[in-house]
Amino acid sequence: MKNKSVVLFVLFTLIVTACGGGEEKKESASSESFKAKVAAKLGLTEFEFENGVGPIKEKLNIPAEIDKKMAAEGLKIFESKCMSCHKLDEKYTGPALRDVTKRRTNEYIMNMILNPEEMTKRHPEARKLLGIHATQMTFQNVTQEDTRKLLEYLRSESK
Numbered sequence: 001m002k003n004k005s006v007v008l009f010v011l012f013t014l015i016v017t018a019c020g021g022g023e024e025k026k027e028s029a030s031s032e033s034f035k036a037k038v039a040a041k042l043g044l045t046e047f048e049f050e051n052g053v054g055p056i057k058e059k060l061n062i063p064a065e066i067d068k069k070m071a072a073e074g075l076k077i078f079e080s081k082c083m084s085c086h087k088l089d090e091k092y093t094g095p096a097l098r099d100v101t102k103r104r105t106n107e108y109i110m111n112m113i114l115n116p117e118e119m120t121k122r123h124p125e126a127r128k129l130l131g132i133h134a135t136q137m138t139f140q141n142v143t144q145e146d147t148r149k150l151l152e153y154l155r156s157e158s159k
């Protein structure tokens with residue numbers, strides 16, 4: 001009797017995990033192709049849909065730990081080139097940026113900073129923000145290196 005219930009339990013566990021695994025696979029495969037379809041409809045690649053349109057064309061290798069020196073340099077650039085339109089916690093001329101690293105990928109943020117005009121034309125999220133703010137963010141003559149520092153600063157301010 002005892003043995004039987006052990007066997008049943010093992011069988012049950014096997015069935016549950018087997019089904020669970022199968023479903024997961026199916027789900028991620030279909031959500032991937034769904035994303036690709038949506039991106040294609042918008043005239044974007046799947047990468048562009050997730051990471052924006054601009055000079056950053058592949059995933060960057062950004063360590064999880066914040067580089068404090070880079071963030072401090074980013075803050076200086078932010079103060080001179082971005083604060084006229086952005087605050088961290090309130091909507092201003094542009095959106096509040098405290099949690100931007102939670103709603104966008106690192107690469108998206110860099111493409112938005114490096115290529116804002118094309119972003120608001122071609123990317124649905126940037127276009128939506130243009131609709132809300134009714135001001136076009138302009139390119140602030142920052143280099144890719146400056147932009148990486150700005151990203152580090154924004155990452156350091158995220159709660």
Ligand code: HEC
Binds near residue numbers: 086137150
């Ligand atoms: C002239 C005002 C202005 C300046 C200057 C400006 N921005 Fe923006 N920014 C905006 C607006 C407005 C938007 C929303 C998109 C649009 O309407 O162009 C935006 C959007 C963004 C976004 C995307 C936010 C999101 O939720 O997707 C980021 C990131 C950003 N700005 C960062 C910066 C940084 C960093 C700088 C400085 C290099 C900067 N901006 C300078 C006005 C500005």
